[in-house]
Amino acid sequence: MALAYDPLFITSDKSAMDVPSTPPPMMLTQDELKRIAAHKAVDFVESGMVLGLGTGSTAKHAVARIGELLRQGKLSNIVGIPTSKKTQEQALSLGIPLSDLDAHPVIDLSIDGADEVDPHLNLVKGRGGSLLREKMIEGASKKFVVIVDESKMVKHIGGSKLALPVEIVPFCWKFTAEKLRELMDGYGCEAKLRLGGEKGKAFVTDNGNYIVDMYLEKDMGDLGAVSDAILRLPGVVEHGMFLDMASTVIVAGELGVKIKNKHSSCC
Numbered sequence: 001m002a003l004a005y006d007p008l009f010i011t012s013d014k015s016a017m018d019v020p021s022t023p024p025p026m027m028l029t030q031d032e033l034k035r036i037a038a039h040k041a042v043d044f045v046e047s048g049m050v051l052g053l054g055t056g057s058t059a060k061h062a063v064a065r066i067g068e069l070l071r072q073g074k075l076s077n078i079v080g081i082p083t084s085k086k087t088q089e090q091a092l093s094l095g096i097p098l099s100d101l102d103a104h105p106v107i108d109l110s111i112d113g114a115d116e117v118d119p120h121l122n123l124v125k126g127r128g129g130s131l132l133r134e135k136m137i138e139g140a141s142k143k144f145v146v147i148v149d150e151s152k153m154v155k156h157i158g159g160s161k162l163a164l165p166v167e168i169v170p171f172c173w174k175f176t177a178e179k180l181r182e183l184m185d186g187y188g189c190e191a192k193l194r195l196g197g198e199k200g201k202a203f204v205t206d207n208g209n210y211i212v213d214m215y216l217e218k219d220m221g222d223l224g225a226v227s228d229a230i231l232r233l234p235g236v237v238e239h240g241m242f243l244d245m246a247s248t249v250i251v252a253g254e255l256g257v258k259i260k261n262k263h264s265s266c267c
C-alpha cells in the first residue's frame with residue numbers, strides 16, 4: 001500500500017500544513033516522522049564541515065544518515081563533535097571522525113532534536129540529560145538545525161507539561177532543588193530530582209551532575225528573565241531552555257515536512 005505521506009511535500013507556508021486532506025491510508029509512526037525530519041536536516045550537510053552531532057531518538061537518525069553518506073562516499077572530510085557519550089559511541093561505530101570544542105571552537109552546523117519548540121523557535125532540551133554539552137556545542141554553531149516530529153510543537157515553553165530540566169551539582173542537591181522550586185513557585189512549579197541511575201539512585205549526567213526536572217503549571221512569560229534568574233542560583237550548572245539559538249526547525253508531520261526559519265517563523 002502506498003504511503004499517503006509525500007516526502008516531497010515540503011513547505012514553509014503555514015497554511016499548507018493546515019490544509020485538510022483525505023485521511024492517510026497508513027499512519028506513520030512517531031519514529032518514522034523523526035527519521036524523515038533528520039534526513040531532511042542532513043541535506044544541509046556539505047563535505048568538509050565541522051558538525052555538532054545531537055543526542056536522542058531523533059538525532060540518532062541524523063547521525064546514522066551522516067555515517068551512511070560517508071560510507072557511500074557522498075560526503076567526505078566531515079568532523080563530528082558529539083553532544084554526549086552515547087552519540088560519541090554511535091558516531092564511532094559508524095566511522096565518523098570525531099573531535100571536540102577545544103580543537104574546533106567554531107562549528108559549521110549542528111543538528112539535534114528537542115523536547116519542545118515554541119512559535120519563536122525557543123526550545124526545551126535535556127529530557128535525555130544531555131543539555132549542557134548540547135548547549136555548549138550548539139551555541140558555538142554558525143547554524144543550528146532542530147529536528148522534531150509535530151508532537152513537540154507547543155504554544156509556550158513548558159506548555160507540554162513535561163519536564164523543564166535543570167542540571168545541578170550533586171553537592172547538597174536538595175538545597176538547590178528547593179531554591180529552584182521557590183524561584184519558580186509563581187509558575188506553579190514542582191521540582192523533582194531525576195532518578196534512573198543504578199538501584200533507583202539519581203540519574204547522573206555525562207558531566208557527573210544531577211538533573212532537577214521542573215514541572216510548570218503556568219506560562220513563564222519573560223523567558224530571558226527566568227533564564228537569568230535560574231543561572232544566578234549557586235549550584236545550578238545549566239538549564240534546558242535554548243532561547244534564540246535555533247536557526248531552523250524542521251517539523252515532520254502526517255501531512256508533510258515544514259521548515260521554519262528564524263525571523264520568519266513567528267505567529
Ligand SMILES: O=C[C@H](O)[C@H](O)[C@H](O)COP(=O)(O)O
Nearest residue numbers: 056057058113126128129130
Ligand atoms: O538530552 C536530550 C536532548 O536534549 C534531546 O535532543 C531531546 O531530549 C529530544 O530527544 P528525542 O529526540 O529523543 O525526543
